[in-house]
Amino acid sequence: MIVRQFFMALVATVAALGFAQTAQAQQSGYIVKPGDILEISVWKEPDLQRQVLVRPDGAFSFPLVGQVDARGRTVMELNKVVSERLSRYIADAVVTISVQQINGNKIYVLGQVNKPGEFIVNPSVNVMQALSMAGGMTPFAASNDIIVLRGQSKEQKAIPFRYADVVRGRNLEQNIELIAGDVVVVP
Numbered sequence: 001m002i003v004r005q006f007f008m009a010l011v012a013t014v015a016a017l018g019f020a021q022t023a024q025a026q027q028s029g030y031i032v033k034p035g036d037i038l039e040i041s042v043w044k045e046p047d048l049q050r051q052v053l054v055r056p057d058g059a060f061s062f063p064l065v066g067q068v069d070a071r072g073r074t075v076m077e078l079n080k081v082v083s084e085r086l087s088r089y090i091a092d093a094v095v096t097i098s099v100q101q102i103n104g105n106k107i108y109v110l111g112q113v114n115k116p117g118e119f120i121v122n123p124s125v126n127v128m129q130a131l132s133m134a135g136g137m138t139p140f141a142a143s144n145d146i147i148v149l150r151g152q153s154k155e156q157k158a159i160p161f162r163y164a165d166v167v168r169g170r171n172l173e174q175n176i177e178l179i180a181g182d183v184v185v186v187p
Contacts, residue, residue, distance in 0.1 A: 032070045032078060033104025033180055034058050040082065043094035048086075051100060064089050075099060107178045109134035111186035112141035126175045127161050130184050137163075142187045148176065149183040 032038065034056045042048035052060040058071035065085040070078055079097045086093040106118050107130055114135030121130070127148060137143055143163035150157055161184075165171040178184070 030075055030099065032073055032075060032099070033102075035104035035106075036099055037101040037103065038075075038078075039096075039098045039100045041096050042086065042090065043096070045090065045093075054104065105180045107180070108183045109186070110183060112138045113186050114138060121178065125178050127178065127184060128166060128175050130178055131163075131186070134184075134186075137186055145187050147185050148178070149185060150179070150181075 032054055034054050036054045038052050038054065038060065040048075040050060040052060040062055048063060050062075052062060054060050054070050059067050059069050061067055062082060065082050068078065068081055068085075073081075075097055079095055082097065083093055083095045086095065102120060102122070105121055107121055107125065108118050109130050110116050113131065114137075116134060119130065119133050121133070125133070127146070131137065131146075144165075146161040146163060148159040148161060150159060159174075159176060161174050161176075162171065166175045
């Protein structure tokens with residue numbers, strides 16, 4: 001019962017921290033992902049201010065710039081690309097790109113949890129936090145057989161996670177930071 005109360009308090013805390021997601025995305029290190037919504041504006045050019053959606057293929061379109069491949073790029077790198085392409089048409093263009101919504105940084109929690117599903121997360125969510133976001137485990141969960149599925153396309157790997165160890169402060173290295181696309185499976 002105490003563990004359940006702990007998880008409920010942690011869920012409330014994680015929800016409150018969700019508002020900080022867009023602020024963290026403004027840092028130069030955030031890598032833009034498909035599904036993210038960017039606000040692009042060019043100073044003194046009202047026709048060049050709009051929100052763009054990063055498509056599933058990782059690209060977006062912007063007037064006078066054309067298609068921009070955002071895969072694997074940070075906000076600052078995209079700012080440089082857009083500025084360079086606009087320089088053909090607008091001398092000394094001052095471009096601002098900000099992340100309005102982080103929709104592409106998703107993880108998934110499946111199995112014996114109270115609220116399975118997909119979760120939009122900030123870049124620093126670990127396995128314990130993901131379990132909290134999913135409302136904790138059900139009484140039927142095999143908490144020491146949890147795995148994290150990681151990988152894209154053909155290469156997948158299963159990373160084991162033993163809840164009992166982590167909750168006791170042992171083997172904390174298994175409480176890994178999750179990345180976009182990870183699936184936490186609670187059998």
